[in-house]
Amino acid sequence: MIGGNPNDFLDRVYSCQDTIYIYKGIKYWFQGYMPDSNTVHMEVIQYQPANNKEIWSHDATTIEQCKQAFIDAPLFGGKTFWGVEQDIEWVDD
16 A cells, blocks of 8 residues: 555544545545444545545445445455555545
8 A cells, every 4th residue: 555554544444534545546535434323334435536426335234344345345446455455545635
């Protein structure tokens, strides 16, 4: 991972912190939250160039389930996080 440690990045995902990352020149915004006491929601939105398009979202009953869904999702040109983590740039702006 460019600009950070991939395990630290996933810790941020686990804690549902807003996180910005770049993959293939496109900036994405990850966020997670609990819409109610029984649901965890995580999502990735294309941030720049702006189009407010939701790239991925997942609802589950635990944060761990959502985190694993993020890791397993083919969000990166059909590849998963661990397949491309060396090409992801973690930025905070």
